Amino acid sequence: MTTRVLVVDDQYLIRAGIVGLLQATDGMTVVGEAGDGEEAVAQAARLRPDVILMDIRMPRMNGIDAARRILADDTEEAGPPPRILMLTTFDLDEYVYRALRAGASGFLLKDTGPKRLLAAVAAVAGGDALFAPSVTRRLVEAFTRTSAPGEPVPVGRRPEIDQLTARETEVLRLAGTGRSNAEIAERLFISEATVKTHLNRTMAKLDLTSRAQAVVLAYETGLVAPGGGGPHAP
Template structure:
């Protein structure tokens, strides 16, 4: 009896440097469940590729000539059935990173990410979660501290969508914004991972958030984690 294997995750690589694209392709095509179905050298080509090709996950460079990664991400994620997008950059303090995430990306990684971390991130976002390194989250938010409300300002605002959360859900939202994954959350709150998944699912639904990256943004924008409070740089 033959067992049907699931289709491989289809991936597109967007970067203006051919050598970078080749390097990522070599890493990804070594994995049996991943398939590179296209490449693009700039944002405009990436938008065209997303329209013409069935793509599950797109790796998106930020700094490219012409249409950059931010504009391309915004255009692609606004389409009817967009691929999940992981933003890749050389700079962990890239001033464009936060804008790219807010444009709809599901992850943010540095280009020097280890091969297995990249592969894991692709599988994670394909499964509907988000891939965002905690140190990148912290540095990105610290860069934009002036654009985000502090805790006092947020408290003075009228009731918000966060009022729909239970106290435990609010605690979990804060922990997600700190970069904790489900295993970490289970350990911190002494819960099973299945219970954590249930809580996270309810938070996503109540806040109408697309994924965990969106939850991080919501937490910071509502002052749950004032910028600069996540400890030393790592």
């Protein structure tokens, strides 16, 4: 099965390099390119890619707003929404947290090596929203201490959390601490498939589009405390 990728970056040489790498890889094809957020939104609607590699800082419309628009405009009739992998220059870029809140599946540094980039695209295409949960956890911890610029972080439980069963809440909390599905399964003495089922049900109930958003929500609602676990955690 071929993974269809849209590459979005305002720097031509970087975009061309990523496109060349993907096109030379079996099982991946580049269906389009875009140089800014507005073009990305239009291309995503027209081309229906499986994965979008999206630069964060671009003219006209930045990658965060573009990601939010793309995911908000998606409908069930059109099929599964694209997985969005953000591209950033710094591993603690001030906008990464906002990108995860917008529904991005994860992020990559622009100086990431070819093998890791390809592995990340493949993982995201396969439904693994966070190919490196511990990295995302560090980001969330950093930006829940001091809210992202222009976007204050709410504090305290949200009423919708009460929709979750006790087991769904526990799985969400463990996911928020950066544990993988395998680690959660081992801790709770259940199968990985059951963990995935709980996470999928949680995301559906809370209207989340990615596991990254679930991790962010775990912090924002107090299930997980920055720098440590939640109220029931070691």
